Amino acid sequence: MDAMLGRAMWRHLLALALALRGAQGWSVLILGGTGFRGHLTTELLVREGHNVTVISRGIRYWDNFQRLSPHMTHWRCNRTLAQEHGGGVLPKSSGLVNCTELVNSNATFDAVVDFSTRTLPEMKQAISLLRGRVSLYIFISSHAVYDVAKNRTHDEEYLLESDAVRPGREVSPLDRWALKGKSVRGDNELECEEELLKQYNAGGFPYVTLRLGNVFGPKENSIRYWLLHLWVKACVALTLPLHVDNSLEATPISMTYTPDIAQAVRLAIAKGLNESCCAEKVHGEAFNLACEEMPSQRVLYNYIGEPAGMPYVETIELPHNLSIVLYPDNLQGPISVAKAQEVLRWSPTTLNKALRSVARFYERIMLEAKKHKQEIEYMYRKIKAMLGADGPRFVEWSRARYAERRKTELYDELDDEDEDEIILSRKASADRHGKGSKRPKREL
Ligand SMILES: *[C@@H]1O[C@H](CO)[C@@H](O)[C@H](O)[C@H]1NC(C)=O
Ligand SMILES: *[C@@H]1O[C@H](CO)[C@@H](O)[C@H](O)[C@H]1NC(C)=O
Numbered sequence: 050m051d052a053m054l055g056r057a058m059w060r061h062l063l064a065l066a067l068a069l070r071g072a073q074g075w076s077v078l079i080l081g082g083t084g085f086r087g088h089l090t091t092e093l094l095v096r097e098g099h100n101v102t103v104i105s106r107g108i109r110y111w112d113n114f115q116r117l118s119p120h121m122t123h124w125r126c127n128r129t130l131a132q133e134h135g136g137g138v139l140p141k142s143s144g145l146v147n148c149t150e151l152v153n154s155n156a157t158f159d160a161v162v163d164f165s166t167r168t169l170p171e172m173k174q175a176i177s178l179l180r181g182r183v184s185l186y187i188f189i190s191s192h193a194v195y196d197v198a199k200n201r202t203h204d205e206e207y208l209l210e211s212d213a214v215r216p217g218r219e220v221s222p223l224d225r226w227a228l229k230g231k232s233v234r235g236d237n238e239l240e241c242e243e244e245l246l247k248q249y250n251a252g253g254f255p256y257v258t259l260r261l262g263n264v265f266g267p268k269e270n271s272i273r274y275w276l277l278h279l280w281v282k283a284c285v286a287l288t289l290p291l292h293v294d295n296s297l298e299a300t301p302i303s304m305t306y307t308p309d310i311a312q313a314v315r316l317a318i319a320k321g322l323n324e325s326c327c328a329e330k331v332h333g334e335a336f337n338l339a340c341e342e343m344p345s346q347r348v349l350y351n352y353i354g355e356p357a358g359m360p361y362v363e364t365i366e367l368p369h370n371l372s373i374v375l376y377p378d379n380l381q382g383p384i385s386v387a388k389a390q391e392v393l394r395w396s397p398t399t400l401n402k403a404l405r406s407v408a409r410f411y412e413r414i415m416l417e418a419k420k421h422k423q424e425i426e427y428m429y430r431k432i433k434a435m436l437g438a439d440g441p442r443f444v445e446w447s448r449a450r451y452a453e454r455r456k457t458e459l460y461d462e463l464d465d466e467d468e469d470e471i472i473l474s475r476k477a478s479a480d481r482h483g484k485g486s487k488r489p490k491r492e493l
């Protein structure tokens with residue numbers, strides 16, 4: 050009872066503090082802020098009392114939308130460009146131009162955080178609609194950009210931000226064309242980055258690019274971590290070893306934890322708006338974001354197995370085209386995060402701690418079963434489709450196992466605060482870090 054009262058009081062005080070601070074908070078527009086990668090960023094900014102507007106289709110991934118919608122302005126728009134029959138896109142009659150709230154309002158934004166732009170025409174459309182209305186643009190890109198870049202020219206073990214370069218269309222169209230083919234996603238993302246740079250150099254708004262590695266965290270909408278979590282538990286019982294892609298077997302993997310993205314966005318906005326010195330160090334710059342530990346596929350499976358109570362994980366090596374490998378989703382290997390640590394003062398969660406939090410989250414979901422029944426059923430359908438002939442017995446085994454445990458283990462109904470504790474438990478220390486870095490000693 051006391052604990053309950055304490056919590057309620059704490060929430061009340063926090064809300065009060067945030068309401069007071071809100072007056073001088075940032076006005077932030079988030080494109081795609083209710084999905085897997087973005088919802089914790091939206092949540093962090095909302096909790097800090099900023100005025101957050103989200104443009105998304107309002108699809109109900111998990112309960113992100115319901116949880117966030119009372120605390121944000123939501124403009125329900127589908128920003129994906131429609132295609133003509135010939136394959137061309139229609140930027141004059143689809144996508145953000147049809148987002149009437151955006152087009153009809155005169156609102157300006159301290160920052161735009163862009164989780165949803167996928168292609169060059171979408172980026173061009175966003176730039177033309179937001180020009181003159183935004184002080185800083187944060188683009189969420191990924192390590193796939195290195196898959197379409199020229200060979201690196203340094204001996205560093207890991208990919209540096211400066212490696213994402215390729216010959217311009219004018220200089221060497223053939224080389225550029227050959228590189229494009231290596232990753233459609235990487236090509237699209239690098240084109241978006243190139244477009245942001247171009248408009249910036251022409252006197253447009255400043256921007257910061259954040260490049261993510263293999264993203265993991267709670268509330269996935271395409272099933273990756275969650276499948277591995279169940280698979281490491283099932284592999285011995287079902288003699289169903291996890292797959293190791295032998296073409297990437299020894300490649301270290303950069304993993305990016307979704308709460309760490311939120312932290313980086315907040316730091317990048319503070320710097321980019323010159324609230325914490327120095328804006329010129331981040332304007333037009335890219336930053337890699339990932340945990341510092343970089344396991345190979347096998348080691349990652351063991352890391353996932355450990356908190357799941359599986360000290361031994363069986364694996365089998367398979368050629369690339371026959372293996373189900375969820376990580377890595379790029380080809381060029383791991384990324385260095387030294388620049389984000391040094392310039393943004395960003396500190397990623399340790400991989401083991403992050404994996405333990407995510408493991409706890411999905412364990413609770415599976416044991417409790419009711420609150421997220423829809424997501425569990427969706428995940429089982431996906432797994433059946435991915436595992437083919439082994440799908441049905443995998444799902445059956447998993448259902449039976451959690452049903453059995455539900456009978457004997459104590460578990461509570463999962464409420465929102467429990468979810469926060471599991472995932473955002475490092476918030477308090479992150480806050481202190483953030484405030485500290487806002488006021489370097491020499492300015493006092
Ligand atoms: C928050 O931003 C929206 C625009 O997205 C604006 O309409 C609203 O007035 C802002 N609220 C405050 C308190 O500034
Ligand atoms: C969004 O728009 C695109 C392009 O017109 C379309 O393909 C897609 O189905 C739309 N999505 C939703 C959820 O309306």
Ligand SMILES: *[C@@H]1O[C@H](CO)[C@@H](O)[C@H](O)[C@H]1NC(C)=O
Pocket residue numbers: 141142143146147
């Ligand atoms: C989108 O807006 C354009 C004009 O800006 C209009 O011609 C078109 O019909 C709109 N499309 C939809 C689906 O509303």
Ligand SMILES: *[C@@H]1O[C@H](CO)[C@@H](O)[C@H](O)[C@H]1NC(C)=O
Pocket residue numbers: 153154155
């Ligand atoms: C936007 O600004 C224009 C000119 O500054 C003004 O005429 C118009 O009423 C404004 N619209 C809104 C929705 O504030």
Ligand SMILES: *[C@@H]1O[C@H](CO)[C@@H](O)[C@H](O)[C@H]1NC(C)=O
Pocket residue numbers: 200
């Ligand atoms: C880049 O590296 C690959 C493999 O390491 C090699 O096959 C290719 O020729 C290199 N390209 C250039 C332009 O050096």
Ligand SMILES: *[C@@H]1O[C@H](CO)[C@@H](O)[C@H](O)[C@H]1NC(C)=O
Pocket residue numbers: 323326327328329
């Ligand atoms: C940032 O603020 C510092 C003073 O704190 C100032 O010297 C510098 O010019 C500012 N930079 C930008 C890009 O506004």
Ligand SMILES: *[C@@H]1O[C@H](CO)[C@@H](O)[C@H](O)[C@H]1NC(C)=O
Pocket residue numbers: 368370371
């Ligand atoms: C996988 O690749 C090998 C050669 O690399 C090829 O012989 C085989 O047919 C491919 N299998 C499938 C299912 O694509």
